[in-house]
Amino acid sequence: MTTSDTATDAQLSALEARFEDTIARSERIEPRDWMPEGYRKTLVRQIAQHAHSEIIGMQPEGNWITRAPSLRRKAILLAKVQDEAGHGLYLYSAAETLGVSRGELTEMLIEGRQKYSSIFNYPTLSYADVGTIGWLVDGAAICNQVPLCRTSYGPYGRAMIRVCKEESFHQRQGYELLMTMMQGTEEQRAMVQESVNRFWWPALMMFGPPDEDSPNTAQSMAWGIKRNTNDDLRQRFVDMSVPQAEALGVTFPDPDLKWNAERGHHDFGEPDWDEFMQVVKGNGPCNAQRIAHRRTAHEDGAWVREAALAFADRQREAARA
Amino acid sequence: MSGQDFTTEGGHGAVPLQGVPAAKPGHGSEREWPLYEVFVRGKRGLNHVHVGSLHAADDEMALRHARDVYTRRNEGVSVWVVQARHVAASSPDEKDPMFAPSGDKVYRHPTFYSIPDDVPHM
Numbered sequence: 001m002t003t004s005d006t007a008t009d010a011q012l013s014a015l016e017a018r019f020e021d022t023i024a025r026s027e028r029i030e031p032r033d034w035m036p037e038g039y040r041k042t043l044v045r046q047i048a049q050h051a052h053s054e055i056i057g058m059q060p061e062g063n064w065i066t067r068a069p070s071l072r073r074k075a076i077l078l079a080k081v082q083d084e085a086g087h088g089l090y091l092y093s094a095a096e097t098l099g100v101s102r103g104e105l106t107e108m109l110i111e112g113r114q115k116y117s118s119i120f121n122y123p124t125l126s127y128a129d130v131g132t133i134g135w136l137v138d139g140a141a142i143c144n145q146v147p148l149c150r151t152s153y154g155p156y157g158r159a160m161i162r163v164c165k166e167e168s169f170h171q172r173q174g175y176e177l178l179m180t181m182m183q184g185t186e187e188q189r190a191m192v193q194e195s196v197n198r199f200w201w202p203a204l205m206m207f208g209p210p211d212e213d214s215p216n217t218a219q220s221m222a223w224g225i226k227r228n229t230n231d232d233l234r235q236r237f238v239d240m241s242v243p244q245a246e247a248l249g250v251t252f253p254d255p256d257l258k259w260n261a262e263r264g265h266h267d268f269g270e271p272d273w274d275e276f277m278q279v280v281k282g283n284g285p286c287n288a289q290r291i292a293h294r295r296t297a298h299e300d301g302a303w304v305r306e307a308a309l310a311f312a313d314r315q316r317e318a319a320r321a
Numbered sequence: 322m323s324g325q326d327f328t329t330e331g332g333h334g335a336v337p338l339q340g341v342p343a344a345k346p347g348h349g350s351e352r353e354w355p356l357y358e359v360f361v362r363g364k365r366g367l368n369h370v371h372v373g374s375l376h377a378a379d380d381e382m383a384l385r386h387a388r389d390v391y392t393r394r395n396e397g398v399s400v401w402v403v404q405a406r407h408v409a410a411s412s413p414d415e416k417d418p419m420f421a422p423s424g425d426k427v428y429r430h431p432t433f434y435s436i437p438d439d440v441p442h443m
Contacts, residue, residue, distance in 0.1 A: 032410065041343040048344065049336035057333055082393070089390050093374045096356065100344040102376060103351050114341050117333045141333045159373070166394070208327035208335030216338060230327070230335070280337065302351070308378035309352060315379065 023224050028154035031097035039223050042216075043153050044098050045114070046225065051091035052109045052116035056290050058084045060124040061133060069127065076173050077130060083166050090159040097155045110295040118276060119206050121284030128181060128188075128195035134174015136196070136203040136241065142167050143237045144207070152224030175244070182249050189249070196245070197253045204268075205276045207234040213273075238266050356405040357383040359390075361397035369401050377402075 015034040022029060029035055058081050065081065068074035092102050108114040119137055124130065145167060148160040181188040208230040211217060220226035228236075238257075245252060256269035278284065327335040354376040360369035372391050377383035383402040392400065411419050427433050436443050 042338060044343040045338050045341050046336065050333060053333035053336065086390050086393060089375060090373055096374065101353060103353050104344050108342060108344060115336050117336060206335060214327060305354065308382065309354065312379040
């Protein structure tokens with residue numbers, strides 16, 4: 001907000017006090033409220049990159065739309081991928097309430113200046129991956145997103161409520177797909193296990209590095225932007241997933257994974273954080289492909305965007321004449 | 322290890338919160354489609370409620386996009402769209418005198434009037 005440019009120190013501290021007070025009462029901050037610049041920037045980064053993740057997230061599964069094994073599965077997959085586009089749009093819309101432009105966010109994505117979730121830089125090598133992504137990747141996303149419905153920034157929380165309602169369909173369709181394959185042939189069961197083996201560790205990495213390596217978590221939690229730490233959410237996800245895997249009849253590729261009665265939680269191994277950082281830096285299996293595809297779609301669509309504007313301009317002029 | 326903060330709650334997986342530009346207003350290189358605010362009537366008998374915004378070249382496209390983005394699961398029976406620049410809004414400042422008059426007119430509320438308990442239907 002520009003208020004801070006002209007406000008005196010006394011006015012500024014009054015504004016800050018009111019902001020802190022709103023947060024302390026667990027009330028929401030709304031777009032035209034005064035907010036600290038750090039809060040605004042953190043939100044823009046988080047919401048924009050969340051939006052980018054949803055948009056890029058269409059690609060790995062979109063890969064299987066034309067090869068889905070039945071009309072039923074194709075219709076489900078189309079609906080799911082359309083939802084991901086919708087989630088991206090809700091989130092871009094929330095980011096824009098902070099005064100940034102959609103166009104610039106898109107440009108920052110295709111120039112690689114802003115990131116998206118690393119999970120989408122892994123390839124979908126078999127059709128079972130569609131199921132595994134629904135079950136584990138969307139399952140992890142639900143763990144992340146449910147607490148975000150109570151985030152302190154109103155438009156972000158409201159977008160997350162819509163997203164969470166739809167995410168449940170995503171997880172269930174994935175799990176059901178895998179259940180169906182597990183009731184099939186030996187070969188199909190092996191496909192499911194192989195897919196789970198590839199996605200388990202990247203899914204755990206979705207929660208980000210351990211808490212001791214996340215120095216700004218405390219600030220984000222104080223602002224009510226973030227509600228749980230990375231490690232808390234990862235633990236919750238592991239505890240949720242183990243009985244689901246047993247019901248499905250698959251195992252996770254972690255020899256250290258076992259119930260710890262003392263803690264009342266599962267112990268598990270450490271993800272390969274060097275791999276995580278490599279993927280974030282752009283060296284994952286599909287980083288270049290994902291961005292190139294998004295850039296092509298954006299550039300190929302430019303003439304459509306321009307033509308629609310020209311048409312609208314002409315209609316307006318005709319109406320005036 | 323990384324020295325770079327990530328938030329897991331970048332929703333669909335951890336995203337870095339440092340070393341990433343936050344974007345400044347109005348820096349896109351293309352002329353954008355105008356921003357529309359979207360209002361949906363959930364079912365007959367309810368008011369239209371603001372649900373979010375979207376970009377469209379004109380009103381008709383805005384309505385079509387609103388249907389696709391905000392009503393994929395029977396969320397509404399009617400949609401309004403209006404260009405965001407046409408929305409006039411009150412100041413968010415609580416000290417603004419806009420809402421003060423309702424604060425000191427307690428006699429506008431039914432609880433202001435004490436009526437004996439044995440008077441029926443009041």
